[in-house]
Amino acid sequence: MTALVVGAAPLRAARILAVILSGTLLLTLAAKIQIPFWPVPMTLHTLAVMALALAAGPRLAVATLLGYLAAGAAGFPVFSGTPERGLGLAYMAGPTGGYLAGYLIAAGLVGALAAGRGLLGRVAAMLAGLTVIYALGLAWLALFVPADRLLAVGLAPFLLGDLVKVGLAAAGASALPALRRAVAR
Numbered sequence: 001m002t003a004l005v006v007g008a009a010p011l012r013a014a015r016i017l018a019v020i021l022s023g024t025l026l027l028t029l030a031a032k033i034q035i036p037f038w039p040v041p042m043t044l045h046t047l048a049v050m051a052l053a054l055a056a057g058p059r060l061a062v063a064t065l066l067g068y069l070a071a072g073a074a075g076f077p078v079f080s081g082t083p084e085r086g087l088g089l090a091y092m093a094g095p096t097g098g099y100l101a102g103y104l105i106a107a108g109l110v111g112a113l114a115a116g117r118g119l120l121g122r123v124a125a126m127l128a129g130l131t132v133i134y135a136l137g138l139a140w141l142a143l144f145v146p147a148d149r150l151l152a153v154g155l156a157p158f159l160l161g162d163l164v165k166v167g168l169a170a171a172g173a174s175a176l177p178a179l180r181r182a183v184a185r
Helices: 002-032 045-073 088-092 097-114 119-141 147-154 156-184
Strands: none
Touching: 002 045, 045 088, 045 097, 045 119, 045 156, 097 119, 119 147, 119 156, 147 156
8 A cells, every 4th residue: 555655646746747748739839820920920829828727727737838938948949930030038038928928827827716617717717817918918019019009919919819719718628627637646
């Protein structure tokens, strides 16, 4: 019996690492599926962030986003438009940097607010997460875009698509309890 208890910790750590690595891969794939816009491309990032937050909970979602951002900071081409638009910290300091920071905070916020909630609670949590993403994204983008164009290039083109992504994440959330139980073992 003792061997099973002692052996459970490495297995749980391996599962957590697998979730973080899988989530980082999901975020990378979501970044590569894009519609080119300037100065910020339209990607599936928001969908991936929301799905991770709902599926993994706040701690694992934040750990996954930290892993993803660390990979990007280290120069791996995980972001949209990389390597063409730059790599590493130089990319992160560009126009999309605020949105990337927003994803990190939104992952924790959505994961925490959505825990144990029904459909409407999860949607409300994701809308709060979107608010954070847009607030940080637009604040940072203001360094690169004139104030009179900020909403036209940093919010308007993305809002409807992001609301659809929230709907998709909410609809797909029915499989979450089984995933969480598998990770918690």
